[in-house]
Amino acid sequence: MPVTSPTWDPAQYLRYAGPRARAFTDLLARVPDPPAAAPRIADLGCGPGNVTRLLADRWPTAHITGYDNSPQMLADAGAHAGPTPGGGHLDFAPADLADWTPAGTYDLIVSNATLQWVPGHLDAFAGWLAALAPGGTFAFQVPDNIDAPLHALMRELAAGPRWRSRLAHVPRRTDSVHPPAVYLDRLARLGCTPDVWVTTYHHVLTGEDPVLDWVKGSGLRPVLTALADDPEARAAFLADYRDLLREAYPSTGYGTVLPFQRLYAVAVKEA
Incomplete structure (x- = not known):
């Protein structure tokens, strides 16, 4: 796991609130209505709460807690x-999802772009599902692009001669997200009916170095945190990484295209 727990910047993260929220909207479109009239819902890794609010729009009578x-x-x-x-x-x-234990029973447990930051999250599923009411749902989505240039170039740069002593083990690990079949198998063996799929978005970003701007709100946070006390080194790393991203994601007349794959799972517990 990364040696540095990232410090988050809500304003930077929300610069791309629309594309990030779309993934959550697409997840919710496949989530069945909870069996309870006033469902209890947990949002694991709620971030700045902007998508947690969408849960209240979908289920207006729900008691929703974002962690x-x-x-x-x-x-x-x-x-x-x-x-x-x-x-x-x-x-x-x-709450830290590495050891979060549900208090009481939930009708829906949902997580948006968070489990990739939780080592061993597969092993937490049994406890979380045990807290679901019969007929309840566990649903999540995670970025499934750890081998994309966005991350691969970051890891290569961090492991290079200039940075390895400080950053070699800081970026997110390549095994932080499992193959779809692994999630399907685990959820099915835990007594659920799982629906697992992968979607690739092609975001058209605008502005100067928009891919760098995007990743500064998410995947680059551990590196930015590790270099927070050394502004000169931070600026140097960003300059090198920016140049690599410019080559990998060239600008066009209509913007810069960022292909972004996400993995989804919706698992309904036996009634």
């Missing part, structure tokens, strides 16, 4: 907390 281990993200998420127009409630709480 995250980033104080910065939770501070922003707090703006969404409170009663919802449909009579439900939205709140947020600190």
Whole structure:
């Protein structure tokens, strides 16, 4: 796992709130309605709360709790907390998913672009599913592009002569996300009916060095955190990485295309 726990920047992350939220919207489109009239929902890795709010739009009577281990993200998420127009409630709480244990029973447990940061997350599924009500659902999506230039170039640069002593083990590991068949098998063996699929988006980004700007809000956070106390080194790494990304993701007259693959799973517990 990375040696540095990343510090998150909600403003940077939300610069691409639309494309990032689309993945969550596509996940929710395949999630069945919970069996309870006023369902209890957990959002694992809620970030700044902008997509957690979408859960309240879909299920207005639900009691929804968003969990995250980033104080910065939770501070922003707090703006969404409170009663919802449909009579439900939205709140947020600190939690580290590496050892999070559900308190009580949930009708839906959902996670958006978070489990790739949780080593051993497959082993947590049994406990989380045990907390689901009969007929409840566990649903998640994770980036499934660890071999894309976006990440491969970061790892290669971090492991190169100039940076290896400080950064060789900092970027996210190549085994942080498993193949789709692994998730399907684990969820099926735990008594669920799983639906697992992969989607590749082709985001058209605009602006100067937009791929670098994108990854500064997500996958590059461990590196930025590791170099936070050395602005000169941070700037040097970003310059080298920027040049590599410019070559890998060339700009066109209409923008820069960022292919981005995501893995989805929706698992319904036996009623």
